[in-house]
Amino acid sequence: MPIRLSGMSSGLDTDAIVQALVSSYSTTKTNLEKAQTKLSWKQDAWKTLNTKVYSFYTGKLSAMRLSSSYSKKTSSVSNSTIAKVTASSGAVNGNQKLIVKQLASAGYLTGGVISATKDGEKASVTGSTKLSEITGMGDYANGGTLKVKATASGGTKTVSLTSDMTVNQFVAALKDAGLSANFDSGNQRIFINSKTSGLDGEFTLEGADGNGTGALKALGLLTSSEAKNNYSAVAGWTDADVVANAKSAYNSKIASYNKTIQSYLAGNSSLKNANETTLAYRKEYAEIYAAKLSYEDTYDADGKLVSQTATAASRAEAFKAVNEKIDALKNSDRKKELEDRKAAGEKLNDTETAELDEFNSRIAAAEKVAGDLGNDTLLVTRTRKETVNDDGSTTAVMEDNDIDKYIKGISSAIKTNEETIASNMEAIYNLHKEVDSSFDKTSFDADSATEDNALITVDFAEGDTLDAATAANSANKLASDLIASYKAQREEAKTKLAQYEEAQKKADAGQASAADNELLGIGSSSGSAAVRITGQDAIIELNGATFTSNTNNFSVNGLTIQALSVNSASDPVTITTDTDVDGIYNMIKDFFKEYNEIVNYMDEKYNASSAKGYEPLTDDEKDAMTDTEIEKWETKIKDSLLRKDNTLSTISNSMKTNMLKSYEINGTKYNLSSFGIATLSYFTAGDNEHGAFHIDGNADDSQTSGNTDKLRAAIASDPDTVVEFFSKLTTEVYNDLTKRMSRTNLSSAYTLYNDKQMNTEYSNYSTKISEWETKISEKEDYYYKKFSSMESALSKLNSQQSSLSNYFS
Incomplete structure (x- = not known):
């Protein structure tokens, strides 16, 4: 809006005069704005009602049409401590006998107490403790392998152990192999269990070789039965098995050694390059x-x-x-x-x-x-x-000053790198000497060492027999040590089995148990033996038929059974299944509760008090009122927007009429009153509640709670008739609403009112308001120009008078 300085010469309030001259235009625009606001409120009123009806239409009304919605069953058990039972619509009415023979459980392995040894002293184990620090581990972790077979994850997976692997990393490896595992630092035990219950989740954990078995023993994860099996397997090694195991371990160690050598060579190359270039420069x-x-x-x-x-x-x-x-x-x-x-x-x-x-x-x-x-x-x-x-x-x-220190620091870094290179070379030489004790370190040095000459290339010598293999590898220290180690493992296993057999001959069960622990290499009273509980399926017998499940839940012929505890065949549990009268009754009651709310709402809006003389307020009118007064004024208008609305009347009357219809079932006509459902009399019903239905005997309804409960009795005695009647009744109401909410030129789909028409009317108002705003602006400009011309003329006249006055003064 332009800034105008008016009335300077005339002394007139030009703005007030102009506004008075265009007031008729402004009044027309204001009336259009009020009409548009009123239309917007009416749209909101219809949207609220449409939402209520659509929710009813797609929810309870739609469900009541389907006979499957009434297929409600209830089940009870004679002993709730044995099983919990729920029934679906497909369950058969009657009594059934249930015996829970066995509950499902997961497989568990509770490890024995373990400890660590650091600096020659006993120490507690933590998640960061290395396997090599576990008491009794020795060299087992260096190349030991475990076999994990978890049925749920399928197949057998291996877990390779290294001496620098931590307890947490070991637990993580077990998890990756398909088990649930955890280390309890408080109890110093490793706990392992299957991920699922039942036989489908069962698992095995065993050593793939002697080192693997030894590692399990040190980690407290070897049970006496597994130890027997492992020792039996090791004791049964043939000479060829000993050679094959030694060769496999040898190849693994050589691969590990060469990987370490490659790391040392790469490090030396980097350090040497730094000394000869970056640091030297x-x-x-x-x-x-x-x-x-x-x-x-x-x-x-x-x-x-x-x-x-x-x-x-x-x-x-x-x-x-x-x-x-x-x-x-x-x-x-x-x-x-x-x-x-x-x-x-x-x-x-x-x-x-x-x-x-x-x-x-x-x-x-x-x-x-x-x-x-x-x-x-x-x-x-x-x-x-x-x-x-x-x-x-x-x-x-x-x-030294900082410059001296800087130069000496460079020299020190060069020296440190040289010492590291020498240390790495010494480590490489030592790895070679583990294979060949006569290895000559002068065969290569830091300057000449490459993968071509520094990697270990000595192979495990073949031999047709154990003695031949031993002789062939006599010059190979690592191979000889491994052959001797596996031979010793076989002899140790034979000795352990002999001790076990001897212990089993003793009559004292306690002594036999001690022999089991001795087989594990632990004391009988240390409490560090592993305990294994195998997983099992749940087994039930229903009406003489046996069913199994990997959980304690069963789904049988419409019944969902949750086994809780075991009972004997002589004391079976009785499962009683019947029609869920309360379930059907409550569904019908809830249907009428929502129906009544909608019909009462429609009647309230249709019969609302008149708001004649009330129009939406302008900004100036609002400025003269309090917020409370404004709210009451606008509420009065909004509440009356659907008063005596023909569309609302048609919808309401249609729903009420359809609810009063009768339907013939098996030669007999039924309506809602047949089941004790009716509206109250004109004088009994509250305001705008004459279309609401009440159920006789409904404990939640103070008006009819004392009447005979016909509906519940009908559901209990003849549920099929009840279902057929309400299905037909609600289908009629549903189909009628479907037609009324169908898409037309004036309304959208699933809409009861002419929303498209209202949107068009709203847009038309916007166009008209804009047009009148333009007219007002043009008229204002017209009048302001007139007054501006007048002001200019008066200004000239005043100027001339002033000049004449000065001339004669």
Whole structure:
């Protein structure tokens, strides 16, 4: 809106005059806005009602049409501690006998108490404890393998153990293999169980070799029965088995050794490259920097040298010297030549590539030194420090400044890398000596070591017999040790089995149990033996037929049975199934509750008090009222918007009429009153509740609770008739609403009112309001121009009068 300065000459309130002149236009626009607001409120009123009816239509009304909705059954058991039973619509009425023979359970393995050994002392086990630290583990974890067979996940999976594997990593590996596992640090035990109950979830955990069995024993996961089986298997090894196991373990160790050697070689290569390039270059340029420095000495009163400070001028010269090196490298003709050829797409040979890399490495090193030593925050003063010797004399030294420390730090890093390289080489030599005790370390060194000559290539020698294999591998220390180890495992297993057989001959069961624990290598009173509970399926017998399940839940012929405990065949549980009278009754009651709410709502809106004389408020009118007054005013209008509405009347009357219809079933006519369902009399019913239905005997209805409950009696005695009647009744109501909510040119699908027509009317109002706003603006501009012309004329007249007045004064 433009800013107008009016009435300056005339003294008139031009704005008020203009607004009065266009007031008839403004009134028309205001009336259109009020009509549009009223239409918007009416749309909201219809949307609210439509939502209620549509929810009823798709919910309870739709369900009541279907006979399956009435197929409700109830079941009870004579002993609720044995089983819990629910019935679906497909369950057969009558009594059935149930025997729970067995409950389903998951497989469990509760590990024995374990401990760790650190620095020769007994220690508690934590999740981060390495397997090699577990007491009794020895070398079992180094290459040991476990076999896990979990029925639920299918197949057999292996878990490979390493000495540096932690307890948490071991537990995670068991989980990956298909088990549920956990380490309880409080009880120092490993707990394992199947992921599902029943035989389908059962599992086995055993050692794939002697090391695997030994590892299980150390981890407290070997039961006496599993130990017997494992020892029996090991004791039954043939000579060929011993050789095959030793060869397999040998190949695994060699692969592990070579992987370690490859890691050492890669590390050495990286360290050597750093020493020969990055660190060497930095040292070179740092020494160039240091060589340019001049120090200013400071003495005390006694003439002692107390400090030396690098002068600012010399530091500048030092910095300049390094930067000159950088510039020379960057501007080298040879460097530019190589870069230009490479940029042109030419492939440089290896020597040229290395040459260009050296240029770039030297530049990076020199820039690093320039940046580090050119830092103004560096301490560049060497300070005298005196140390008192044992004899009382003193030794004075000048402590390094930051520049000295920087250079020495580079030298120290080079030395550390050299020591690491030497240590890695010693580790590689030791791995070779584990295979060949006569290995000569001079066959290669750090400079000549490559995968071609540093990897272990000694194979396990073949032999037709155990003795032949032993002899063939006599020069191979690792192979010989492994053959001897597997032979020893076989002999140990035979000894353990013999001890067990001897113990079983004793009459004392306690002694036999002790022999079991001895077989595990644990004391009989330590409490560290593993306990195994196998998983099992649940088994029930219903009416003489046997059923199994991997859970305690069964679904049989419409019954859902949850087994809770076992009972004997002599004391079966009786399951009684019958029609769920309460379920059907409550469904019908809930249907009428929602129906009544909708019909009462319709009647309330149709019979609402008139709001004649009430129109939506303008902003000016609202400014003159309180919020409470505004709310009451608008509520009065909104409540009356559907008053005496023909569409609402048609819908309401149609629903009421359909609910009063009669239907013939097996030669007899029925209506709602046949089942004790009717509306109240005109004088008894409350306002706007004359269309609501009440059920005789309904405990929740104060009006009819004392009457005879015909509906419940009918459901109990003749449920089929009840179902057929209500299915026909609700189908009629449903079909009628379907027609009334169908799509037309004036209404959308599933809509009771003419929403499309109302939307069009609303848009038309918007167009008309916009048109009248334009008319008002044009009229205002017209009148303002007129008044502006008048003001201009008056201004000129006033100016002329002023001039004349001045002339005669």
